[in-house]
Amino acid sequence: xxxxxxxxxxxxxxxxxxxxxxxxxxxxxxxxxxxxxxxxxxxxxxxxxxxxxxxxxxxxxxxxxxxxxxxxxxxxxxxxxxxxxxxxxxxxxxxxxxxxxxxxxxxxxxxxxxxxxxxxxxxxxxxxxxxxxxxxxxxxxxxxxxxxxxxxxxxxxxxxxxxxxxxxxxxxxxxxxxxxxxxxxxxxxxxxxxxxxxxxxxxxxxxxxx
Amino acid sequence: xxxxxxxxxxxxxxxxxxxxxxxxxxxxxxxxxxxxxxxxxxxxxxxxxxxxxxxxxxxxxxxxxxxxxxxxxxxxxxxxxxxxxxxxxxxxxxxxxxxxxxxxxxxxxxxxxxxxxxxxxxxxxxxxxxxxxxxxxxxxxxxxxxxxxxxxxxxxxxxxxxxxxxxxxxxxxxxxxxxxxxxxxxxxxxxxxxxxxxxxxxxxxxxxxx
DNA sequence: TAGCACCTCCCGCAAATAGGGTAGGCCCGC
DNA sequence: GCGGGCCTACCCTATTTGCGGGAGGTGCTA
Numbered sequence: 001x002x003x004x005x006x007x008x009x010x011x012x013x014x015x016x017x018x019x020x021x022x023x024x025x026x027x028x029x030x031x032x033x034x035x036x037x038x039x040x041x042x043x044x045x046x047x048x049x050x051x052x053x054x055x056x057x058x059x060x061x062x063x064x065x066x067x068x069x070x071x072x073x074x075x076x077x078x079x080x081x082x083x084x085x086x087x088x089x090x091x092x093x094x095x096x097x098x099x100x101x102x103x104x105x106x107x108x109x110x111x112x113x114x115x116x117x118x119x120x121x122x123x124x125x126x127x128x129x130x131x132x133x134x135x136x137x138x139x140x141x142x143x144x145x146x147x148x149x150x151x152x153x154x155x156x157x158x159x160x161x162x163x164x165x166x167x168x169x170x171x172x173x174x175x176x177x178x179x180x181x182x183x184x185x186x187x188x189x190x191x192x193x194x195x196x197x198x199x200x201x202x203x204x205x206x207x208x209x210x
Numbered sequence: 211x212x213x214x215x216x217x218x219x220x221x222x223x224x225x226x227x228x229x230x231x232x233x234x235x236x237x238x239x240x241x242x243x244x245x246x247x248x249x250x251x252x253x254x255x256x257x258x259x260x261x262x263x264x265x266x267x268x269x270x271x272x273x274x275x276x277x278x279x280x281x282x283x284x285x286x287x288x289x290x291x292x293x294x295x296x297x298x299x300x301x302x303x304x305x306x307x308x309x310x311x312x313x314x315x316x317x318x319x320x321x322x323x324x325x326x327x328x329x330x331x332x333x334x335x336x337x338x339x340x341x342x343x344x345x346x347x348x349x350x351x352x353x354x355x356x357x358x359x360x361x362x363x364x365x366x367x368x369x370x371x372x373x374x375x376x377x378x379x380x381x382x383x384x385x386x387x388x389x390x391x392x393x394x395x396x397x398x399x400x401x402x403x404x405x406x407x408x409x410x411x412x413x414x415x416x417x418x419x420x
Numbered sequence: 421t422a423g424c425a426c427c428t429c430c431c432g433c434a435a436a437t438a439g440g441g442t443a444g445g446c447c448c449g450c
Numbered sequence: 451g452c453g454g455g456c457c458t459a460c461c462c463t464a465t466t467t468g469c470g471g472g473a474g475g476t477g478c479t480a
Contacts, residue, residue: 126347130336133338134336168467180428180429377437387457423479429472429473433469435469441461445456448456
């Protein structure tokens with residue numbers, strides 16, 4: 001098995017100590033760099049000693065992990081980044097994945113998941129904590145149980161038109177309705193979805209709320 | 211550890227034999243139902259012997275796994291479904307996840323991943339083959355090389371505002387600019403993104419184009 | 421039969437948005 | 451120094467949207 005080089009950015013000194021001890025026991029993983037701030041990583045890292053994997057905290061003094069991620073991926077596209085954080089809300093997850101993270105572990109999960117996760121990501125996988133992967137999947141579910149069920153069939157068709165980026169007039173053409181009727185449906189959709197503009201509706205849809 | 215009840219729908223008789231043998235060796239997993247067609251599953255299954263997990267092939271005679279998935283999830287929302295298929299293209303994956311699958315294994319992966327995957331999904335995880343999870347993550351990376359790079363920093367900030375569902379006025383507040391300036395940036399964003407409305411922009415963003 | 425939900429169409433008005441142009445200031449590189 | 455890109459701000463107009471209402475028809479059901 002290949003040796004996997006690893007860097008860690010974590011500002012909790014106690015946790016760093018634990019991580020050092022843990023990875024010291026993993027024969028196939030070598031911890032080559034530890035820092036408390038991403039800025040240190042960005043400055044001191046050069047191509048020569050680029051690690052294969054980075055375990056990156058989000059809540060950091062100075063630049064946050066998520067903020068640093070685009071810079072890191074821009075500079076070192078091959079670097080595999082696993083977010084390692086207490087945040088498990090969909091917003092943080094979504095943002096991290098959009099910025100190029102290929103793994104996401106919550107700090108609540110047991111320590112012995114770290115080694116497998118590092119190996120997994122090095123092999124081209126995408127390790128995620130259970131709850132995280134479920135939330136990621138949730139993003140693909142346009143209509144689990146949420147508001148959409150409240151919509152009448154016609155309203156759902158109109159909603160689909162909005163989601164497809166159509167104007168009221170275009171929707172009216174698609175559904176062969178009067179524009180005025182479409183506008184009525186749109187109003188009802190807004191009320192049921194508790195938004196007050198097309199943009200908000202799309203924005204929520206983007207976040208997987210709808 | 212709890213006993214996990216499992217059903218399998220698979221039309222390859224040889225593979226079924228292998229699966230039977232494999233799961234017989236897993237003390238915590240009991241294979242309670244095997245069928246070659248989903249129709250059989252839909253007919254013969256009732257609440258009494260509802261398994262916890264279903265391993266579901268996609269390429270099946272009659273109703274395909276993906277087609278059956280909405281029906282199954284509609285009837286048995288608590289049923290955890292792992293797709294088990296040769297298809298590893300993003301279209302099949304995306305469709306399965308949208309229909310409510312909570313796991314996706316490719317048939318190429320080694321047999322001994324099946325047990326852990328079944329346990330994982332029963333614990334609320336979302337097991338996926340390596341290549342699959344990477345492709346899923348790819349869905350979140352809308353900006354590898356695309357248009358966004360063409361945008362100036364200010365324009366990207368304005369775009370972010372639009373994506374967040376803000377109006378021009380709200381964006382101008384957030385960025386401390388004149389509404390008119392925001393409008394100028396918005397126009398530039400539209401031109402560069404080749405759209406001609408906020409809705410279209412959001413809609414494209416939704417599709418991962420931007 | 422009398423609600424009730426849904427679909428359809430309409431009016432009017434205020435606001436937001438799209439698309440076009442102009443223009444000064446700033447900074448950078450040729 | 452000069453063009454060019456960027457940020458800023460403003461002008462115009464036309465269209466679209468948001469929001470308040472009304473109104474007739476259908477079909478289901480209590």
